[in-house]
Amino acid sequence: MSNILVIAELGTDKSLKKATLTAVTFAREAAKRTGGKVHALVMGKGVATPAGELAKYVDVVHTADQAGLEAPVAEPYATAIKAGAGASQAQVIVMAATNHGKDVLPRAAALLGAGMASDVIGFDGSAGFQLKRPIQAGNVIATVEITTDTKVVSTRPTEFDAAAPSAGAGTVQPLAVELGPQKTRFVKLDPVVSERPDLTDARVVVSGGRGFKDAENFKKLIEPLADKLNAAIGASRAVVDAGWVPNDMQVGQTGKVVAPDLYIAIGISGAIQHVAGMKGSKTIVAINKDAEAPIFQIADYGLVADLFKAVPELVEKL
Template structure:
């Protein structure tokens, strides 16, 4: 019996979300006294597999290296996982994926093919069959118990510390090849429109500067927030209203329908604090809100609030920190 984590990676290295998911799996592994395995499915993904072998708590890395896994389309990866569950002599009792766009694309397909329920966005492990997940945009927590033979779940990565990376010469996990399934040919990736930035990745950043509709337009967003983010070494985020208004691309969005983040410091500029946005950032260690409306809901969750004109306050703050 073992636990399987579906790794998120770019064929060269693991994504940070995988490390948090391994921590959740390790908690399960300790309760069950069983091993944690990591599946790396990709093309020419040996480097990512070697990195996975150095993650604390991982006993085995299963590698499926084939050209049709290059884009890691959900249909092909899900079929691979289901085949592994069916063919494993020992069997997998739990299958975990990060609660990212990728993980939320693969896990439901795995659950459907196995004819089991999926448990979404777990934030705590109570026991081998009992888990905690947020509901009502994070305003309540539900304790869910599953009787399924195989538990399929996504993990809210901000709820678990990242598993440690062992020293280059460390790592006791074995790396083992897995036979690739045939290409289902159901989807094809035609291209990727990637946002390239020297700033930290939003989902893994320790400091985030986020802007809302109060900034007025895209030009103001970049002119006001970029100097502040650069001074702090922060990632840039945005509310859904700012994204919908075209200030920044979709991958900047923080909130219930965007990215769930929990940085050490979250600075909300011109964000009123709709419940959908709060659901994505209220677990931040320190929240600073800058808004001209003293009644803005964001101040109810903020550790520090500044009521003022952001067009005056933000440049002053950036100059002070520079």
């Protein structure tokens, strides 16, 4: 029982989400510590393609491919994860702490009677199984140890690189899951349809704050810049609370955690709750008219300027 089981997450087009490969990176390190192999579980209906893709990264892929798992509903998924944990003889079950992971994994932990550490950012020490996770909006890093034999871990995708393919291909094994009676039923999914890259996967994120003054300015100024950079658009909570943009664009402690190559924060003061969601970005650029704004403390490049002048100029130069 020393194997590691990675729970895969698929997009609505059934492609493998990049976050899954960041969980594989954690799993490989965990496998070194337990002396086990890395398995993965792909759930859904018609998932042979992503399962084959994932086999390039792990030793064994289990595919729970059946109608009852077509929609990503936590209840049947948790049942399948329990079955996957048994089939793979896993001691550690890991999934990226995406919205989906946060929905499914605690239920699976409960079914397995396992302790769980969420939002894990790495191991503490070079051996053993002590885990680091941020608390207090990322201002304190806690070290935790799960004391149950089976351990469930959700990993923060921005803290791990996506795994590279392994030298040899893994095997793919079907897993039949007895789902039993369900208390929840899938009704419909209204996906956000956007031409832009997904906020959590994007290489470049352009984010705006209250400095834009209103929704119209936000749209008029940010969109051309995001278009030039093929960027996703993010926002501070102030902007979301004001109703200028939908809340799936919020970056921060109570929004999404992003770590793109380039994060451009415009008219955002840099409150700790916002910074908690973007401080892992490789390069941070801030545009703010207030030279004392806290965002400049974490920015690699700062421009003290009026955004209404600076942003159109930037678009023009780009």
